[in-house]
Amino acid sequence: MRILVTGATGTLGSALLPALVKAGHQVRALSRAKRESRGNVEWVWGDLISDAGIADAVRGVDAVAHLATSGRKGRGAVDVPGTRMLIAAAREAQVPHLLFTSVVGTGSAATAYLRYKREAESLVAGSGLGWTVLRATPFHEWLDRRLGELASLPALPVDRSVPWQPVHTGEVAARAAELLSGGPAGAVEFGGPQVLGTDELVSTWLRARNLRRPRLPVRFPGRRYAVQRAGQFLTDALPKGRITWHDYLFPPPPALSDDFASEHTASPTSPANQPEQDPDLHVYGGDEGYERPTRS
Numbered sequence: 488m489r490i491l492v493t494g495a496t497g498t499l500g501s502a503l504l505p506a507l508v509k510a511g512h513q514v515r516a517l518s519r520a521k522r523e524s525r526g527n528v529e530w531v532w533g534d535l536i537s538d539a540g541i542a543d544a545v546r547g548v549d550a551v552a553h554l555a556t557s558g559r560k561g562r563g564a565v566d567v568p569g570t571r572m573l574i575a576a577a578r579e580a581q582v583p584h585l586l587f588t589s590v591v592g593t594g595s596a597a598t599a600y601l602r603y604k605r606e607a608e609s610l611v612a613g614s615g616l617g618w619t620v621l622r623a624t625p626f627h628e629w630l631d632r633r634l635g636e637l638a639s640l641p642a643l644p645v646d647r648s649v650p651w652q653p654v655h656t657g658e659v660a661a662r663a664a665e666l667l668s669g670g671p672a673g674a675v676e677f678g679g680p681q682v683l684g685t686d687e688l689v690s691t692w693l694r695a696r697n698l699r700r701p702r703l704p705v706r707f708p709g710r711r712y713a714v715q716r717a718g719q720f721l722t723d724a725l726p727k728g729r730i731t732w733h734d735y736l737f738p739p740p741p742a743l744s745d746d747f748a749s750e751h752t753a754s755p756t757s758p759a760n761q762p763e764q765d766p767d768l769h770v771y772g773g774d775e776g777y778e779r780p781t782r783s
């Protein structure tokens with residue numbers, strides 16, 4: 488299949504392109520930046536606010552994966568008017584399937600972003616095209632970035648009553664690729680493997696980033712957190728992701744092939760096994776008599 492991906496340069500888009508290529512599809516990737524096409528990925532220029540390039544981008548494709556978003560601060564410009572323009576172009580080009588990515592919890596309409604996403608979902612469902620709305624829980628990368636921003640504070644505010652279900656972007660991409668191959672599926676949810684309290688989420692992150700911050704117990708005010716506290720941003724839908732927050736933060740070392748191991752294992756005569764003969768290595772004594780060769 489030939490598939491147009493909007494938002495192809497984003498967090499999810501960057502994971503979806505290789506997943507689609509791996510599944511044997513031809514990918515047309517949309518961006519507002521000009522990029523060089525390579526292999527099975529053809530880059531096209533287009534803007535979902537001005538509508539420039541969109542009619543050409545949808546021409547001749549079997550499906551559109553619409554991931555582009557103007558984000559939480561973008562006042563829904565890409566999510567609502569942009570989706571409306573994309574639908575008009577896709578109808579004109581008679582595209583059989585439009586997959587739109589959204590967020591678990593749009594039904595709550597608890598924030599402006601969720602309301603924009605819900606409105607866009609309705610446009611997609613009423614488009615007359617074959618459609619899929621894939622609602623995902625927060626991506627690991629997004630939470631990682633949010634916590635990175637909060638870490639500039641002297642203490643991290645932690646509301647223990649707020650649950651999270653983070654999901655790995657690669658697994659959302661794999662689910663999207665599967666849905667694109669399978670054809671229109673209606674509304675589908677996809678969440679991470681575990682529900683974590685904010686305390687566990689934050690303490691695992693602090694350990695992984697090697698940071699120490701006092702945690703300030705708080706109760707976040709407002710409707711957004713009341714809705715989240717009530718579990719409306721969680722999903723029981725199956726299948727769900729398998730990669731946990733802990734796995735994402737502490738990825739296992741890559742498995743070595745036998746060839747790699749034999750090439751990289753130091754021989755008995757190599758300096759790595761005889762630190763006292765290597766002028767680049769110094770041996771420092773540890774508190775408990777532990778000695779470790781360390782490069783200066």
Ligand SMILES: NC(=O)c1ccc[n+]([C@@H]2O[C@H](COP(=O)([O-])OP(=O)(O)OC[C@H]3O[C@@H](n4cnc5c(N)ncnc54)[C@H](OP(=O)(O)O)[C@@H]3O)[C@@H](O)[C@H]2O)c1
Nearest residue numbers: 494496497498499518519534535555556588623625626629
């Ligand atoms: N982040 C999360 O935790 C999360 C969770 C659940 C669902 N989702 C959904 O997953 C989808 C992808 O999210 P993401 O986090 O991967 O997004 P992202 O990293 O913020 O990327 C946004 C993308 O939108 C494109 N874009 C922005 N304005 C545009 C415009 N005017 N015209 C065309 N393209 C435009 C950007 O492309 P260029 O800059 O190259 O033009 C970029 O590739 C969204 O629908 C989002 O709602 C996200």
